Amino acid sequence: MPFSYAELEEFYEGLVARARRRGIACAITSGMACVAFGVSAATKDCDLLCSPDSAGELLSLLGEAALGGRLPNYRGNLTPPLDARWFRGGWTSHFLWPPAGSGAYLDIFGVAPRSSSPWESEIQGFYASPHTVAEMKRTNRDKDWPFVTALGARMIEMGDERGWLHIYDENLLHAFGDTAKYSAHLFKRRPILELAANNDPRLRPALRAEVEYWHELDRVRMSVYENAVRQYMVEVRKSRLPPSAGLPDQHNLRVRCAEKYLPISPLRDYGVDRMISETRETLAQIIHPDAMGWLPDVHEHFKLLSA
Amino acid sequence: MKKVEQNAKKHTPVVRRKLRMAIYDFHVRAFGEEMARVNHLPLADRRRYIGEMVDHATRKGVKSDKPALGVTP
Numbered sequence: 001m002p003f004s005y006a007e008l009e010e011f012y013e014g015l016v017a018r019a020r021r022r023g024i025a026c027a028i029t030s031g032m033a034c035v036a037f038g039v040s041a042a043t044k045d046c047d048l049l050c051s052p053d054s055a056g057e058l059l060s061l062l063g064e065a066a067l068g069g070r071l072p073n074y075r076g077n078l079t080p081p082l083d084a085r086w087f088r089g090g091w092t093s094h095f096l097w098p099p100a101g102s103g104a105y106l107d108i109f110g111v112a113p114r115s116s117s118p119w120e121s122e123i124q125g126f127y128a129s130p131h132t133v134a135e136m137k138r139t140n141r142d143k144d145w146p147f148v149t150a151l152g153a154r155m156i157e158m159g160d161e162r163g164w165l166h167i168y169d170e171n172l173l174h175a176f177g178d179t180a181k182y183s184a185h186l187f188k189r190r191p192i193l194e195l196a197a198n199n200d201p202r203l204r205p206a207l208r209a210e211v212e213y214w215h216e217l218d219r220v221r222m223s224v225y226e227n228a229v230r231q232y233m234v235e236v237r238k239s240r241l242p243p244s245a246g247l248p249d250q251h252n253l254r255v256r257c258a259e260k261y262l263p264i265s266p267l268r269d270y271g272v273d274r275m276i277s278e279t280r281e282t283l284a285q286i287i288h289p290d291a292m293g294w295l296p297d298v299h300e301h302f303k304l305l306s307a
Numbered sequence: 308m309k310k311v312e313q314n315a316k317k318h319t320p321v322v323r324r325k326l327r328m329a330i331y332d333f334h335v336r337a338f339g340e341e342m343a344r345v346n347h348l349p350l351a352d353r354r355r356y357i358g359e360m361v362d363h364a365t366r367k368g369v370k371s372d373k374p375a376l377g378v379t380p
Binding site for chain 1: 355
């Protein structure tokens with residue numbers, strides 16, 4: 001029998017509670033956090049943020065966290081080790097409590113992608129803040145964008161004006177602009193808010209350009225990591241472990257392979273400036289030059305990865 | 308870790324009502340009538356609804372696992 005959604009939710013929240021009792025900074029993010037913040041996402045997988053400094057302690061906890069009497073395994077040959085070094089570099093570790101297909105899936109991040117501030121500074125119960133979750137949702141997947149806007153709208157409703165940074169729906173920008181005010185300093189972080197404030201008809205193309213910009217940034221970022229992981233994947237695949245190998249053995253194997261073949265911080269090596277400038281070059285071929293002028297400065301969204 | 312401070316600027320009841328109407332309208336456009344209603348349920352009811360939806364999909368053989376790529380969008 002597959003685990004029910006309620007059972008998995010209870011398990012993940014219990015895991016976070018146990019981790020925090022051990023001093024491990026962690027918080028649930030993505031789909032399950034969205035449900036908590038009033039935007040329903042139909043997912044049984046759990047995405048967890050964990051402080052890179054606590055990676056070792058979290059691995060120990062996972063090694064004793066049974067679900068249905070079974071312990072987790074690393075999932076797939078591409079999964080980097082749950083180790084502070086690769087965690088700080090933006091890698092994600094994937095775990096599965098068997099059986100595959102009907103067990104529990106846990107993805108763990110050390111650095112929240114695109115987060116402009118440390119996620120640890122804002123926690124809401126078991127979850128990362130709506131601000132962190134919304135920044136993480138600026139992906140290259142169309143389906144994520146209504147979630148970004150919905151989280152931003154919730155933030156504005158709750159009086160957090162950073163929500164204006166996450167509204168990507170033109171109608172909502174106008175409706176909110178007629179009702180709620182915001183500080184001028186947000187214009188600097190997101191120039192198109194000035195267009196919205198002035199009911200400028202250039203808002204629509206600028207808004208589309210902004211979404212396309214984030215799409216393209218994510219596409220380049222993903223390709224940097226995908227290229228960096230290839231040799232490591234080959235080595236993990238070659239080094240077959242017996243099926244009975246436990247999580248510590250799986251981990252040690254991955255650390256050995258990663259130390260030889262997995263760059264710690266591919267995006268830092270590639271260069272954030274290079275990624276941004278290549279993205280803008282690509283975008284310039286499909287976006288009107290006027291709209292390009294309203295794109296935000298995104299450097300702050302990658303500073304935690306390049307530190 | 309620290310919890311988010313309650314630094315919410317107080318909206319007047321009129322502003323709050325207008326914001327809520329605009330948000331509901333957005334949810335209808337973005338997620339459809341049914342999910343807009345679900346998104347505005349109390350948390351426990353919303354979780355129960357999502358749980359029933361996900362469990363039904365699982366029973367029908369829908370796979371929800373994502374590829375393990377080592378990096379996440």
